[in-house]
Amino acid sequence: MSKNLLSHRLFWPFAVLVLLLVLNIFFSNNFFRITVHDGHLVGTLIDIARRSAPLILVGVGMTLVIATGGIDLSVGSVMAVSGALACLLIGDLSDPHSVAGVLGAVLLALLLCLVLGVWNGFLVSVIGIQPIVATLILMVAGRGLAQLITDGQILNVSSDPYRVIGAGYFLALPVSVLIAAAVVLIASLLTGRTALGLLLQAVGGSPAASRLAGIQARGLTWLVYVIAAVCAGIAGLIYSSNVASADSNAAGNLIELDAILAVVIGGTALTGGRFSLSGTVLGAVLIQTLNVTTVSMGIPVEATLLFKAIVVVVLCLSQSPAFRERVFSRRKPALTKEAAA
Amino acid sequence: MFKKRAGALLAAALLVSALAACGDDEGGDAGGGGGDGKLVLGFAQVGAESGWRTANTKSIQESAAEAGYELKFSDAQGKQENQIKAIRSFITQRVDVIAFSPVVESGWDTVLKEAQDAEIPVILTDRAIDSPDESLYESFIGSDFVLEGEKAGEWLVEEYKDETEPVNIVELQGTPGAAPANDRKAGFAEVIKADPKFKVIASQTGQFTRTDGKQVMETFLNSNDDIDVLYAHNDDMGLGAIEAIEAAGLEPGKDIKIITVDAVKDGMTALSEGKINFIVECSPLLGPQLMELAQTVADGGTVEKRVLTEETTFTPEQAKEVLPERQY
Numbered sequence: 001m002s003k004n005l006l007s008h009r010l011f012w013p014f015a016v017l018v019l020l021l022v023l024n025i026f027f028s029n030n031f032f033r034i035t036v037h038d039g040h041l042v043g044t045l046i047d048i049a050r051r052s053a054p055l056i057l058v059g060v061g062m063t064l065v066i067a068t069g070g071i072d073l074s075v076g077s078v079m080a081v082s083g084a085l086a087c088l089l090i091g092d093l094s095d096p097h098s099v100a101g102v103l104g105a106v107l108l109a110l111l112l113c114l115v116l117g118v119w120n121g122f123l124v125s126v127i128g129i130q131p132i133v134a135t136l137i138l139m140v141a142g143r144g145l146a147q148l149i150t151d152g153q154i155l156n157v158s159s160d161p162y163r164v165i166g167a168g169y170f171l172a173l174p175v176s177v178l179i180a181a182a183v184v185l186i187a188s189l190l191t192g193r194t195a196l197g198l199l200l201q202a203v204g205g206s207p208a209a210s211r212l213a214g215i216q217a218r219g220l221t222w223l224v225y226v227i228a229a230v231c232a233g234i235a236g237l238i239y240s241s242n243v244a245s246a247d248s249n250a251a252g253n254l255i256e257l258d259a260i261l262a263v264v265i266g267g268t269a270l271t272g273g274r275f276s277l278s279g280t281v282l283g284a285v286l287i288q289t290l291n292v293t294t295v296s297m298g299i300p301v302e303a304t305l306l307f308k309a310i311v312v313v314v315l316c317l318s319q320s321p322a323f324r325e326r327v328f329s330r331r332k333p334a335l336t337k338e339a340a341a
Numbered sequence: 342m343f344k345k346r347a348g349a350l351l352a353a354a355l356l357v358s359a360l361a362a363c364g365d366d367e368g369g370d371a372g373g374g375g376g377d378g379k380l381v382l383g384f385a386q387v388g389a390e391s392g393w394r395t396a397n398t399k400s401i402q403e404s405a406a407e408a409g410y411e412l413k414f415s416d417a418q419g420k421q422e423n424q425i426k427a428i429r430s431f432i433t434q435r436v437d438v439i440a441f442s443p444v445v446e447s448g449w450d451t452v453l454k455e456a457q458d459a460e461i462p463v464i465l466t467d468r469a470i471d472s473p474d475e476s477l478y479e480s481f482i483g484s485d486f487v488l489e490g491e492k493a494g495e496w497l498v499e500e501y502k503d504e505t506e507p508v509n510i511v512e513l514q515g516t517p518g519a520a521p522a523n524d525r526k527a528g529f530a531e532v533i534k535a536d537p538k539f540k541v542i543a544s545q546t547g548q549f550t551r552t553d554g555k556q557v558m559e560t561f562l563n564s565n566d567d568i569d570v571l572y573a574h575n576d577d578m579g580l581g582a583i584e585a586i587e588a589a590g591l592e593p594g595k596d597i598k599i600i601t602v603d604a605v606k607d608g609m610t611a612l613s614e615g616k617i618n619f620i621v622e623c624s625p626l627l628g629p630q631l632m633e634l635a636q637t638v639a640d641g642g643t644v645e646k647r648v649l650t651e652e653t654t655f656t657p658e659q660a661k662e663v664l665p666e667r668q669y
Contacts, residue, residue: 029564037590044563051556143418152389152398154551154577156607167588243551243581249388249418250550294545295560301517301546 061228069272077142079252083240117229166241204272383431396669404628490528554581576608
């Protein structure tokens with residue numbers, strides 16, 4: 001039984017998450033305090049959940065893309081584009097506080113992201129360009145597009161309905177967390193309860209074999225890039241709404257790497273095939289807990305990156321069966337000693 | 342097949358570099374990388390991470406156009422490797438003068454040595470570099486960040502001079518390793534250390550952006566019950582922190598006093614509303630001074646190694662006065 005638990009692929013990331021939380025009991029003040037303020041829950045744990053929301057959204061899209069054996073580097077730029085367009089449109093509204101106007105702006109921004117996703121999917125599935133190269137195009141061009149939209153400036157918006165997305169609360173819970181939870185739920189239902197999940201794994205395992213078996217590999221591959229872009233678009237709205245402004249340089253900067261890390265921590269194989277949405281969520285929460293821990297424990301700025309690196313290295317090593325075999329079995333250390341001698 | 346093509350490419354590359362070298366010989370003292378006698382200035386900007394930076398870019402672009410110089414502008418998007426690439430390409434293009442705002446302080450010796458070997462004078466703007474070899478650049482024009490930190494500290498000491506209780510300060514630092522972050526921290530610390538009642542209880546980087554400023558401030562607020570003062574190394578982080586303070590049910594400017602540096606329009610607006618208590622100006626409008634320097638060094642003249650930009654400080658009342666005319 002315990003052997004089963006230890007070999008579960010999410011055991012080690014979960015253990016590291018618990019370890020981080022335990023560290024915070026000793027080294028941070030009020031880490032686990034949750035208070036109610038104005039009918040909202042407030043506290044560091046809530047902050048971690050709120051901060052994880054954009055990364056979870058991007059991670060869900062990334063998981064599906066990686067399941068088909070691809071990768072999407074353009075998600076950060078798509079985030080920047082969606083926030084920039086939404087803020088620009090809302091700024092042009094005659095009444096920025098009108099719910100219908102904001103809804104229209106948000107939908108248009110997401111529509112643009114959908115088009116960007118169609119572009120990515122087209123390059124990969126129809127033209128047949130390698131995913132890393134195909135999405136690199138939009139990674140560079142997308143940020144340029146965002147800068148074009150904002151004119152290189154930080155766009156400020158003052159719109160109450162727009163604020164709700166990233167900074168609002170519903171039933172005492174942050175709206176951004178609810179949005180992320182809803183997307184995760186939909187994605188897991190679609191992949192868990194329908195054949196979609198199986199088909200994605202088949203395409204990731206072997207596109208040629210799945211095509212011969214009658215699976216529409218091209219359509220599926222196209223679809224996951226569209227989903228990834230729309231997820232990134234929603235994340236971009238949360239990001240920009242949180243600070244009521246669109247910063248086309250900082251929005252989603254390097255989030256593609258965090259998302260890939262979250263996916264990998266979650267046990268999804270980068271080669272395609274096997275994937276785990278719950279693992280990605282765990283990975284995203286772990287990354288944000290790590291970010292918050294560095295601040296709440298007061299780790300000096302100069303040492304922050306080193307601290308994060310150590311945690312990630314420990315995590316990756318603990319996930320590697322070969323490494324665990326070497327460290328935990330009795331026979332192997334003797335062998336390495338011999339080799340050293 | 343491939344080998345043949347690679348060979349042809351190599352030959353073409355050699356030819357181009359040979360031609361470029363010829364161009365150099367002819368251009369030489371006439372100062373003509375552009376060929377038509379116009380002074381060509383290569384400028385590698387940090388990025389457009391804040392309103393301040395955008396105003397800085399605009400000032401340089403406008404004054405270059407006014408002076409009739411050809412400006413080759415490059416945006417490094419906050420990454421040193423991009424900036425090094427940009428400087429290398431300026432060297433290849435044989436511009437007359439290179440100017441840049443270093444993203445971080447260290448790691449510039451190699452590329453600046455290349456510029457020196459190519460006999461292209463370099464001017465640093467707004468941020469310094471950390472190198473023992475001062476001959477690598479002609480001049481450094483910009484603000485004195487240590488002085489800015491000191492001004493912020495002096496206001497704090499004055500504001501709390503009658504206070505006997507400890508004053509708990511949290512600090513939002515800029516990008517780790519960047520000169521404004523290092524110096525604003527040092528200047529501030531130097532002034533407040535005279536009085537033991539001032540305690541910096543937490544200090545973290547907010548990357549000079551609003552989102553990070555907000556997120557770090559949220560964590561500060563959760564893990565520290567009693568924060569009296571926030572010192573942010575730029576307006577944008579301060580603005581993000583204001584959001585976090587308001588969300589926590591506190592009143593920025595009253596429950597927590599806020600000092601920031603920069604004085605961009607959004608910051609000045611918050612200052613005039615009393616959400617920020619004091620802003621130390623860091624003026625981005627150094628374009629005209631930079632053009633003068635560029636002309637002098639291109640003509641082979643000597644310039645001061647350190648040129649300061651003119652700057653002041655603002656209280657809420659002063660902010661209300663100047664806000665209508667604020668360009669950036």
